[in-house]
Amino acid sequence: MKLHYRSNLLAGIVSVLGGIACLLIIPAQIGKDYAVTYGITSKTIPQAVAILWIVCGLVLIVQSLVFHKDTVKTLEVGKELKALLYMAVLVVYMLTFRHGFLISTILLGLITLALTGCKKPLYYGIVALTVVLLWLAFTYVLHVRLP
Amino acid sequence: MSEVILSALAQLATLENLLFTNIGIFIGIIFGAIPGLNGNLAITILLPFTFQLGTVPALLMLTGIFFGANFGGSISAILINTPGTNAAAATLIDGYPMCQKGKPQKALDTALVASTVGGLISALCLLFFTPQISKIAIKFGAPEYFALALFGLSVIASVSGKSLIKGLISGGLGILLSTVGIDSISGLTRFTFGNIRLYNGVKMLAVLLGVYAIAQMIVRVANPENGKASEMQASGENDRLTGAEVKQSLWTMIKSALIGAFIGAVPGTGGAIASFIAYNEAKRCAKPGEKFGEGELKGVAAPEAANNGATAATLIPLLTMGIPGDVVAATLLGAFTMHGLVVGPKLFSNSGPVLYAILIGCVISQLFMFFQGKYLLKLFVKITHIPQQLLTAMLVVICCAGAFAIGKSEMDITVMLIFGIVAYLMQKLDFPPVPIVLGMVLGPIAESNLRNSLVMSGGSWAIFVQRPICLAFILLTFVLIWLLKKGDARQRAATQKFMKDESEETPE
Numbered sequence: 001m002k003l004h005y006r007s008n009l010l011a012g013i014v015s016v017l018g019g020i021a022c023l024l025i026i027p028a029q030i031g032k033d034y035a036v037t038y039g040i041t042s043k044t045i046p047q048a049v050a051i052l053w054i055v056c057g058l059v060l061i062v063q064s065l066v067f068h069k070d071t072v073k074t075l076e077v078g079k080e081l082k083a084l085l086y087m088a089v090l091v092v093y094m095l096t097f098r099h100g101f102l103i104s105t106i107l108l109g110l111i112t113l114a115l116t117g118c119k120k121p122l123y124y125g126i127v128a129l130t131v132v133l134l135w136l137a138f139t140y141v142l143h144v145r146l147p
Numbered sequence: 148m149s150e151v152i153l154s155a156l157a158q159l160a161t162l163e164n165l166l167f168t169n170i171g172i173f174i175g176i177i178f179g180a181i182p183g184l185n186g187n188l189a190i191t192i193l194l195p196f197t198f199q200l201g202t203v204p205a206l207l208m209l210t211g212i213f214f215g216a217n218f219g220g221s222i223s224a225i226l227i228n229t230p231g232t233n234a235a236a237a238t239l240i241d242g243y244p245m246c247q248k249g250k251p252q253k254a255l256d257t258a259l260v261a262s263t264v265g266g267l268i269s270a271l272c273l274l275f276f277t278p279q280i281s282k283i284a285i286k287f288g289a290p291e292y293f294a295l296a297l298f299g300l301s302v303i304a305s306v307s308g309k310s311l312i313k314g315l316i317s318g319g320l321g322i323l324l325s326t327v328g329i330d331s332i333s334g335l336t337r338f339t340f341g342n343i344r345l346y347n348g349v350k351m352l353a354v355l356l357g358v359y360a361i362a363q364m365i366v367r368v369a370n371p372e373n374g375k376a377s378e379m380q381a382s383g384e385n386d387r388l389t390g391a392e393v394k395q396s397l398w399t400m401i402k403s404a405l406i407g408a409f410i411g412a413v414p415g416t417g418g419a420i421a422s423f424i425a426y427n428e429a430k431r432c433a434k435p436g437e438k439f440g441e442g443e444l445k446g447v448a449a450p451e452a453a454n455n456g457a458t459a460a461t462l463i464p465l466l467t468m469g470i471p472g473d474v475v476a477a478t479l480l481g482a483f484t485m486h487g488l489v490v491g492p493k494l495f496s497n498s499g500p501v502l503y504a505i506l507i508g509c510v511i512s513q514l515f516m517f518f519q520g521k522y523l524l525k526l527f528v529k530i531t532h533i534p535q536q537l538l539t540a541m542l543v544v545i546c547c548a549g550a551f552a553i554g555k556s557e558m559d560i561t562v563m564l565i566f567g568i569v570a571y572l573m574q575k576l577d578f579p580p581v582p583i584v585l586g587m588v589l590g591p592i593a594e595s596n597l598r599n600s601l602v603m604s605g606g607s608w609a610i611f612v613q614r615p616i617c618l619a620f621i622l623l624t625f626v627l628i629w630l631l632k633k634g635d636a637r638q639r640a641a642t643q644k645f646m647k648d649e650s651e652e653t654p655e
């Protein structure tokens with residue numbers, strides 16, 4: 001199955017939404033500046049970026065809808081589902097990394113190989129060995145204590 | 148003076164010095180080439196070992212690591228589209244496309260020659276023009292830094308690819324990311340979401356690894372057939388850098404090295420800014436037929452000459468004023484002090500022979516780097532022969548370990564993975580990744596110096612046009628954007644004409 005979308009239009013919508021979200025979270029995330037600021041506070045740059053996103057997003061939307069300056073792109077759902085699955089694996093790794101580098105990273109390496117369709121057992125061995133060597137090098141040579 | 152130089156040469160010309168300089172360069176290249184590791188980490192790790200050595204060999208080894216790591220960063224940028232160091236981010240714009248077109252050796256050779264030229268010019272500036280350059284550099288106040296950052300941000304116009312609007316959005320993301328953490332001026336926290344680990348901000352290298360490496364790995368996992376077949380063309384007979392090509396890009400290298408040396412001498416800037424500005428300048432001067440962003444030789448030569456041009460020059464404010472220009476220079480400041488050299492205005496008069504031995508050693512180091520690189524690159528280029536499936540899995544695990552090493556924090560891994568996912572989604576919408584890096588490098592410099600400038604002037608914006616260096620940079624920014632737009636139009640017209648001529652010549 002394939003999905004079609006207009007790159008500029010979607011990018012514009014995402015940018016406008018991103019800008020609005022940014023403007024909404026700024027008051028909660030940045031406190032009030034009591035120093036002498038001459039108009040430039042801790043909020044100025046983030047607000048300027050948010051406004052830039054909204055303006056640029058609107059320009060992209062106008063380019064797409066009014067001037068028809070856009071590219072139609074295609075998404076292959078099967079491939080994107082695989083990408084989504086891998087992103088989920090990365091998120092799980094993010095959560096498990098702190099409980100042990102060795103096991104979680106070996107698993108990440110092996111799952112990556114499996115998702116690329118690798119059927120050679122030797123490659124799985126090489127990846128596992130790489131992680132062990134990395135752990136040894138970081139711990140005993142670089143003195144970086146991995147979790 | 149000549150007595151000092153002769154004494155310095157006598158101190159330098161020992162087997163021990165040559166050996167440890169080479170060891171330093173070798174370690175630097177390896178650390179620079181591995182994503183996540185960098186010269187600063189290598190210097191920190193090896194600093195305690197240098198206490199057993201004399202001052203000259205110890206400092207030659209440590210500066211050798213610094214130079215080697217800067218060059219090493221280009222290796223992974225060219226071969227695996229992942230910059231080993233921040234300064235190599237501009238190199239991958241043309242380096243990786245060259246590799247994909249079956250010219251990895253040529254791209255690496257170009258990076259090596261450009262790095263050597265850049266390093267030599269920088270080291271010679273350090274040796275001969277330190278007092279003069281430091282006099283100009285010391286004139287840089289907050290308004291000049293702001294103008295320089297603005298000038299650097301104008302590079303977004305050059306690296307945005309097909310859509311400047313999307314480039315601006317990406318650049319905005321980089322600037323926004325640079326605001327995360329404690330605001331250095333007001334002391335307020337920004338976008339930390341109550342997480343204490345974000346108080347120090349988001350590490351740029353972690354974002355770089357995510358944007359370039361992890362996003363690419365997601366693409367490879369989703370499209371494994373690309374990695375197997377057409378993505379990388381086989382390296383052919385044409386994969387050698389010829390003398391004519393070196394001659395053709397020599398002026399670009401020299402100009403970029405001088406840009407790098409000047410920017411490197413300004414504290415708080417560094418190789419990343421220098422390489423983007425040099426890339427921009429090379430693109431501005433592009434001749435018809437030179438396709439920047441698609442594997443152009445000068446697109447590799449310019450940033451590499453500039454970021455190595457900035458290396459030795461970074462030592463200028465360090466040695467003359469005791470101001471470390473960047474993180475590595477700060478570590479080297481510690482190394483100089485621990486080895487008995489008190490940096491500052493009296494350094495040259497107090498420790499002349501030792502210092503000149505090190506400075507001359509810095510020049511010679513560049514030549515050693517060239518010869519080491521010449522042989523090591525043949526080994527590195529074999530990375531392109533590793534099966535893509537294996538390379539993908541190995542890179543993911545190396546990036547994870549490397550990201551942790553950046554700040555010894557799990558947060559860096561989280562940042563890397565999140566931005567890998569974000570960058571993958573941005574790719575789907577054609578947002579260019581390079582402006583994110585520019586925004587992250589220049590955003591904090593622009594913001595803090597804008598605020599400091601306004602405090603200096605009591606809130607008057609006229610300060611930016613009243614100071615000559617500042618005004619020159621601001622005018623240069625506008626001129627550059629205008630020239631880039633003009634150059635782009637000219638290049639498009641030339642390309643269209645070329646395509647038309649080709650189609651007319653091709654028989655039906």
